[in-house]
Amino acid sequence: MRIGIIGAGALGGTFAALLARAGHDVEVTARGAGLAAIREGGIRLSGGYGDAHATVSAGETLAARPDLVLVCTKAQDAATAISAHAALIDGVPVVVVQNGLDGVATAARLLPRSSCMGLLSIIAANYTEPGTVRVTTPATSYLGRGDGPADAECVEVARVLSGAVPVVAVDGFRGAQWTKLIVNMLNAVPAIVGESVQDVVDDRRLRRVVAASMREAVRVGIARGIRFGSLQGLGDRRLRLFARLPLAIGQVLPWAMRVRMGGVPNLGSTQQSLRRGQPTEIDFLNGAVVREASAAGLDAPVSRALTALVHEVERRGEPLSRERLLADVPV
Numbered sequence: 187m188r189i190g191i192i193g194a195g196a197l198g199g200t201f202a203a204l205l206a207r208a209g210h211d212v213e214v215t216a217r218g219a220g221l222a223a224i225r226e227g228g229i230r231l232s233g234g235y236g237d238a239h240a241t242v243s244a245g246e247t248l249a250a251r252p253d254l255v256l257v258c259t260k261a262q263d264a265a266t267a268i269s270a271h272a273a274l275i276d277g278v279p280v281v282v283v284q285n286g287l288d289g290v291a292t293a294a295r296l297l298p299r300s301s302c303m304g305l306l307s308i309i310a311a312n313y314t315e316p317g318t319v320r321v322t323t324p325a326t327s328y329l330g331r332g333d334g335p336a337d338a339e340c341v342e343v344a345r346v347l348s349g350a351v352p353v354v355a356v357d358g359f360r361g362a363q364w365t366k367l368i369v370n371m372l373n374a375v376p377a378i379v380g381e382s383v384q385d386v387v388d389d390r391r392l393r394r395v396v397a398a399s400m401r402e403a404v405r406v407g408i409a410r411g412i413r414f415g416s417l418q419g420l421g422d423r424r425l426r427l428f429a430r431l432p433l434a435i436g437q438v439l440p441w442a443m444r445v446r447m448g449g450v451p452n453l454g455s456t457q458q459s460l461r462r463g464q465p466t467e468i469d470f471l472n473g474a475v476v477r478e479a480s481a482a483g484l485d486a487p488v489s490r491a492l493t494a495l496v497h498e499v500e501r502r503g504e505p506l507s508r509e510r511l512l513a514d515v516p517v
């Protein structure tokens with residue numbers, strides 16, 4: 187199949203290399219040093235899915251109309267990236283590979299003739315240098331849309347992608363997006379203090395902050411009437427129980443996620459943006475929790491403080507101390 191990948195960064199590069207290895211005709215978009223490196227030497231993937239070296243067509247925009255598109259930009263870049271391709275890809279099935287709650291709706295608004303789906307990935311991939319990606323945690327990805335059962339097209343696209351990398355079609359995708367949003371409460375604290383997810387969760391005080399942001403986000407989801415989808419052993423029943431637990435016990439949740447992540451240090455996608463001097467996706471992660479809380483007539487002080495601190499690190503260009511974070515976040 188001819189597959190176009192918009193945004194060959196950490197996850198886009200991973201999918202591109204694995205889909206090309208599985209025999210698909212892959213074209214990617216990239217920019218600057220990334221584009222030059224991919225044109226010169228292809229995409230080099232290492233880590234959890236083994237080594238892959240994929241020679242793929244690359245440009246600033248896709249040149250040929252594909253059979254399937256994966257949009258793999260950060261949430262804040264999705265509208266610009268999709269708009270630049272609207273004339274070419276409207277009508278082509280699109281999978282938005284993205285954290286946050288908005289990706290599928292953004293694509294559907296900009297591509298009215300396309301059938302748009304979302305993909306939630308628990309893979310941890312580090313874009314180590316232009317054209318080079320290291321997968322630190324391989325994991326199944328979840329594909330779907332809306333609130334109902336997985337439809338035939340989602341099942342078929344998941345089957346096609348699964349020939350390269352494990353993907354399953356899920357029922358109740360919106361609930362699964364919320365569960366992933368809870369997982370993404372792992373992103374902010376490492377990004378603020380400049381440490382790996384594993385080191386943060388190993389620190390009792392920081393783990394408490396991560397657990398507090400997760401519990402706050404689950405409580406907001408419940409107030410918004412969300413039924414959390416099942417991802418990686420986490421589901422509605424466990425998250426509702428977690429929402430009622432005192433933090434001292436609730437800290438087992440980030441701990442369990444850290445154990446699943448394995449031993450290879452994972453920075454998380456938010457910190458990777460900071461290290462490249464790029465704006466982060468935080469307004470679509472903890473920022474989404476703040477907006478959803480407000481829509482439910484609630485406040486989300488932990489996520490609000492973490493969002494502000496990530497923006498401060500964006501402006502400063504360097505991490506803040508653990509003490510500063512602990513002083514600012516109301517836990």
Ligand SMILES: NC(=O)C1=CN([C@@H]2O[C@H](COP(=O)(O)OP(=O)(O)OC[C@H]3O[C@@H](n4cnc5c(N)ncnc54)[C@H](OP(=O)(O)O)[C@@H]3O)[C@@H](O)[C@H]2O)C=CC1
Nearest residue numbers: 193194195196197217259263266267284285307310311455
């Ligand atoms: N990395 C990970 O481990 C995981 C990431 N995710 C999610 O997957 C999504 C992608 O993340 P990730 O792969 O880390 O992101 P990256 O920042 O590594 O890659 C994004 C890519 O999109 C490109 N891009 C940005 N703006 C545009 C634009 N306007 N037009 C075309 N291309 C553009 C970037 O190019 P440039 O570098 O030139 O800006 C970059 O190549 C995010 O929602 C993230 O939260 C989910 C699970 C794990």
Ligand SMILES: CC(C)(CO)C(=O)C(=O)O
Nearest residue numbers: 308309310372452454455
């Ligand atoms: C699952 C996790 C935390 C993997 O790193 C992720 O989604 C991210 O980095 O954005």
